[in-house]
Amino acid sequence: xxxxxLYGPTISTYVRTVxxxxxxxxxPYDLKTVDIFxxxxxxxLAKNPFGKVPTLDIxxxxxxxxxxxxxxxxxxxxxxxxxxxNALLQARMRQIMAIVDSYLYAPAIGTIxxxxxxxxxxxxxxxxxxxxxxxxxxxxxxxxxxxxxxCNPYLLGExxxxxxFYLMPVMLYLSKTPELDAAxxxxxxxxxxxxxxxxxxxxxxxxx
Ligand SMILES: N[C@@H](CCC(=O)N[C@@H](CS)C(=O)NCC(=O)O)C(=O)O
Numbered sequence: 001x002x003x004x005x006l007y008g009p010t011i012s013t014y015v016r017t018v019x020x021x022x023x024x025x026x027x028p029y030d031l032k033t034v035d036i037f038x039x040x041x042x043x044x045l046a047k048n049p050f051g052k053v054p055t056l057d058i059x060x061x062x063x064x065x066x067x068x069x070x071x072x073x074x075x076x077x078x079x080x081x082x083x084x085x086n087a088l089l090q091a092r093m094r095q096i097m098a099i100v101d102s103y104l105y106a107p108a109i110g111t112i113x114x115x116x117x118x119x120x121x122x123x124x125x126x127x128x129x130x131x132x133x134x135x136x137x138x139x140x141x142x143x144x145x146x147x148x149x150x151c152n153p154y155l156l157g158e159x160x161x162x163x164x165f166y167l168m169p170v171m172l173y174l175s176k177t178p179e180l181d182a183a184x185x186x187x188x189x190x191x192x193x194x195x196x197x198x199x200x201x202x203x204x205x206x207x208x
Pocket of ligand 1: 012013014015036051052053054064065066067
């Protein structure tokens with residue numbers, strides 16, 4: 001049986017995305033935390049030269065970049081259950097994952113979440129100007145996803161896909177900030193989707 005070891009802290013959105021796929025497929029794995037608030041160790045940098053989390057060890061073979069990890073897992077342990085068979089929907093799934101990576105993560109997590117939740121928890125002062133500047137970027141990304149998702153009931157229809165697992169952890173952090181309402185004022189379908197998926201048992205386990 002393949003031995004999976006996932007490296008990364010449980011608070012990371014991308015780690016949560018991978019853990020969702022592992023949980024949904026009942027795949028056993030070891031979880032080894034990585035301290036992302038201090039310098040990465042040489043041992044970790046040998047696995048992932050960019051120092052980002054997560055990294056997945058597969059019987060001694062390391063794989064990093066979340067989209068590569070979840071597509072690999074969906075193939076080997078999920079029987080592609082989280083990837084639409086339809087070519088356009090499959091492209092839409094990757095499009096949403098790319099929007100999260102390229103346009104949503106930095107303003108939503110790198111700025112709003114860090115400034116609203118992490119900085120104050122460490123005794124610092126929120127940079128309100130940086131937060132205000134990030135809101136329109138988050139709004140643009142969420143409205144772009146709203147325009148291509150059906151949310152009926154999942155982002156791409158009846159079946160939950162990797163795109164849902166990508167967006168859910170980011171929405172969770174945003175939902176803990178006062179910026180959620182402004183960012184989602186024009187995304188009624190996404191708001192209904194979030195009300196549904198935020199109660200999914202595997203998600204509740206992963207964020208516990
Ligand atoms: N492109 C990477 C991005 C991963 C990423 O940005 N992870 C964050 C945590 S959610 C991280 O490692 N942050 C620590 C840092 O940037 O030093 C992927 O898809 O896995």
